[in-house]
Amino acid sequence: LQAISAVRRASGQKEILGALLDGASQFSSRTALFVVRGASVMGWQGRGFANPNDVKNFTLEASAGLCARVLEEKAPVRGTAQDLDVAFTGTFGAPQDDRVLLLPLLLKEKVAAVLYADAGAEGEGQLDDAALEMLVLSSGLWLEIVALRRATASQESAEPAAAPVEQAEAPAVESAPPAPVPAMATVAE
Numbered sequence: 001l002q003a004i005s006a007v008r009r010a011s012g013q014k015e016i017l018g019a020l021l022d023g024a025s026q027f028s029s030r031t032a033l034f035v036v037r038g039a040s041v042m043g044w045q046g047r048g049f050a051n052p053n054d055v056k057n058f059t060l061e062a063s064a065g066l067c068a069r070v071l072e073e074k075a076p077v078r079g080t081a082q083d084l085d086v087a088f089t090g091t092f093g094a095p096q097d098d099r100v101l102l103l104p105l106l107l108k109e110k111v112a113a114v115l116y117a118d119a120g121a122e123g124e125g126q127l128d129d130a131a132l133e134m135l136v137l138s139s140g141l142w143l144e145i146v147a148l149r150r151a152t153a154s155q156e157s158a159e160p161a162a163a164p165v166e167q168a169e170a171p172a173v174e175s176a177p178p179a180p181v182p183a184m185a186t187v188a189e
Helices: 002-009 013-024 065-073 086-092 129-158
Strands: 030-037 040-047 077-080 099-107 110-118
Touching: 002 013, 002 129, 013 030, 013 040, 013 110, 013 129, 065 077, 065 099, 065 110, 099 129, 110 129
Parallel strands: none
Antiparallel strands: 030 040, 030 110, 077 099, 099 110
16 A cells, blocks of 8 residues: 555656655565666666666567566466576576566557566565555556547647526536445545
């Protein structure tokens, strides 16, 4: 809940993605965000790696293995380090338990980014698949909400002011009592 709340407090795309990574690092020992640009899946930032800046210079193999599956299925994909990308494990090392998780960050039903997570290269690492799935899903939804709010605000500022409507032209409408608000609506505000 704290990780999702941090995402919701962020207002810009970079802030949201940074909050996503910070939150994900609470549920996995190593995590990295890769942005999808055309046919490339390029590193953006990482947490928990010996040298997180190396993630920025790394491009995942998108045409095979787990990365190709997550892009195609648009759903979380679990597997082993060997299923991911040989260059990735050569650069960053394989996770100590050999398990990796790739989660798609969906925007407008397209994979905009991929979150990589594992339990770390050494020691007693952590990897909470369910928490990561919830965090990535929430982050994608928040990114869409922020984008819609910005688009609506820019449309409203671009529209000319409407001419006043005379009272006689407007049809009379009876006011109905407001519809009950579902209990979950307050969570989404």
